[in-house]
Amino acid sequence: MSLGVATVSREPQPALAGRAADLQRSARRLAGRNRLAVAALVVLVAAVVAAVLAPHLPLQDPDAVETTNRLKPPLSPGHLLGTDEFGRDLLARLVWGSRVSLLAGAASAAAAMVAGVVLGLLSGFYTGWAETLIMRATDILMAFPYILLAIAIVAGLGPGLRNAMIAIAIVGLPLYIRLVRSVVLSLREREFVEAARALGATDTLILGRHVLPHLVSPVIVAFSLDVGTKILATAGLSFLGLGTQPPTADWGSMLATGRQFVVFRPHVVLLPGLAIFVIVLALNLVGDALRDLLDPRTRAQA
């Protein structure tokens, strides 16, 4: 098995411990340079913690209707961020809505990522009918404008949060398929894959052990930026009335129902929109920082 050792060492991967320390060092250096990304990370963690702990937080019931307290402005007594058109507490609704919005974004991005990585691996590694089929299907998905295809799929499946998430995941597939395929295509011809094959490694072993590790960084970066896109897309579908259905609310549907009161009580529209904006902005900042961290080219400059 001495040959096997030689193959491994030819692979351009430093020892795991050294790599972790290396990453830690550059993370610290980047954090020093990029306070904004650290702040964004703090915002994200806080939002996720609040969403997870929502049932245990001292919040009012998000669905409790108080007709005497309709459309109160922010900083009203008892309602820090005011109330909506049914007198429901906006702070509570925003936090509970974040559970839907964040989960929908993360879950649909994760589904697209997993399916996209598998399809990308297959289409990059095997030439033949599988590649043709996957790539032609990708071309067709990309022949539709992004949101339009999602809307069309929801039209077919019927409005609702689950169907909206399925639609958004399907529409997001080409991003991952093409990213993964392009990396795999270049790796397929490299010596360490050839060597592994010469040693009798099965395709599954080659893909899992020698190809997959190279995909981790680009896929993580794409995913972190994609979650924001997916949150925007689900909010858009909910805004059109095709996502979450009442009484469940996410940030997009809160915005849609608040629209008719926007002239007198702008906060019912401004707050949910601001929530989406801040979260997606934070995701983009963290995603950019991750790219700087994981991409060796930018790391060398840092």
Added chain:
Amino acid sequence: MKTYLVRRLLLVGPVLLGVSVVVFMVLHLSPGDPAEIMLGPQATKEDLERLRTELGLTEPLPVQYARWLGHVVQGDLGRSLWMKRPVLGEVLGRFQATLILTGTALLLSTVGGIALGVASATRPNSLLDRLSAVASLFGVSMPVFWLGIVLMVIFALWLGWLPASGMYSPYGGGDLRDLLAHLALPAVTLAAASVTIVARLTRSTMLETLGQDYIRTARAKGVVERLVVLRHGLRNALIPIVTVVGVQAGYLLGGAVLTETVFAWPGVGTLMVQGILARDFPLVQGCVLVVALCFVLVNLAVDALYAWLDPRIRLE
């Protein structure tokens, strides 16, 4: 050039066929039964059965698809269940409004984005450059419909400078000025994110191009700086810019659905959303098909532009 274009045109066929399969499948994925929707809940079993046979819903899917495609090719997209009128006429009637909106937005984002990008590239790290970097981050993070509502509240409802919704004033309007006034807010809303994306890409490509040897040569020859930037720099940076503009066209066609809904713009987007909520599938199908066809043609135009810009591509 001609062979390149013909070859590229031949590729459009299979893509369109795929698009038609997807659009057809979307209708048939739906749990709702068109016969039930048309007849309402009081319909008897016999009536439903008769209508299903009449509509051809009892036949195998490939047969249904082939017949549907045969009609589509002849320009027959079926009848809207909700409006009881031919779909094609309805969709085309609305399509003009969508084209005006997306076309204006595309023009704004291309011209504005390239100008901003060139200005940032010639003065890196200037105030303008930094502002445009921040704007691009904001642009991709902001829900387009939210931006639309905010702009509408500020400029239409509070300041009263521009009309809040629609395409023409109900009374006394109808001329170009009226249209432009109604167009301003939706077009700016739709273009906002694209402008910043085109600007950032133009900046990075221009910076790369301006660092090339031939730029130094041109400067050493004494070419006026404006010509160096525009003729030697921008011309060579255009290919990636055209690519991203093509991508933006698709984004704008899709984003138009949301923008149209915010501003009650009478385009295909609002029609489609109404169709979905009314479960009017032929109408939705028609809308998706027409917009997708338009996007395929835009991509074709982008490829033709490549060939025109870069002789290496058309000689391949």
